[in-house]
Every structure is written in C-alpha cells, then in structure tokens.
Amino acid sequence: MAVEGPQIVWSFTPGGTIVAYTFVKLSAANTVVACSGTTDKPIGVAQQAGASGGAAVPVCLAGITKIEGDADLSVGDSIGTSADAQAAAYTASDTTKHIVGIVLIDNAAAGGVVTAAINCMNSRTLA
Numbered sequence: 001m002a003v004e005g006p007q008i009v010w011s012f013t014p015g016g017t018i019v020a021y022t023f024v025k026l027s028a029a030n031t032v033v034a035c036s037g038t039t040d041k042p043i044g045v046a047q048q049a050g051a052s053g054g055a056a057v058p059v060c061l062a063g064i065t066k067i068e069g070d071a072d073l074s075v076g077d078s079i080g081t082s083a084d085a086q087a088a089a090y091t092a093s094d095t096t097k098h099i100v101g102i103v104l105i106d107n108a109a110a111g112g113v114v115t116a117a118i119n120c121m122n123s124r125t126l127a
Contacts (some may be wrong), residue, residue, distance in 0.1 A: 005064030014050035022085035
C-alpha cells in the first residue's frame with residue numbers, strides 16, 4: 001500500500017488537465033501542465049487533480065509521495081517521467097531522462113500507485 005511522508009509542497013495554477021499523483025512540469029510562471037514526454041523536466045508530483053482555470057494544485061517538489069507507475073515498478077528503481085506523466089524506471093544509460101526519485105514501496109501492475117522519494121528541485125540528465 002502506497003503512503004506519503006514529509007514533503008516540500010508548492011501550489012501552482014493548472015495550465016491544463018492534471019491527474020493526481022502524476023508528474024507535472026512548468027509551462028509558465030507559477031503554472032504547471034502534465035509531463036508529456038520522457039525527456040520532460042518534472043517540477044514535482046501533483047497531489048490532487050486540477051483543470052485549466054481551476055483551483056491551485058499542490059505539487060510535491062521533494063519528499064515522500066505517492067505516484068502512479070507506468071509499469072510494474074520495483075523497490076529501488078530510479079524513476080523519471082513517462083510520456084503520460086506516470087513514473088517510469090530508468091538507468092544511468094538513459095542519458096536524456098531526468099531521474100528524480102527512487103521507489104520505496106512498489107506496485108503490483110502498470111497504473112498502480114507506488115511510494116517514492118523524489119527531489120525535482122535540482123534535477124539534471126545524466127548526459
């Protein structure tokens with residue numbers, strides 16, 4: 001069962017449809033949209049759903065958070081965003097991906113929620 005822990009959270013204006021517990025990226029000043037490519041640079045994990053023009057969405061920039069897995073993820077997997085804003089496992093050979101966290105509690109299937117330790121505030125690719 002996925003759980004959450006201490007987090008650094010900031011509220012952003014949604015610039016489009018946001019799904020809870022998925023990666024988001026900056027699109028303008030204090031505005032986020034869902035990550036849409038594997039090389040996107042996430043700013044964090046949305047903690048609730050949102051829609052363009054709607055209420056602010058709290059985003060975990062760093063800490064222990066729930067996040068949807070793009071596949072069956074395992075404890076210890078290094079993660080970044082998938083093309084649909086879910087967590088995807090990457091290795092050091094994935095030099096164009098922003099690896100921003102590690103899985104602490106795994107899921108049982110694609111789309112399942114994991115617990116991850118993330119830090120999106122200082123992410124870089126391995127290139």
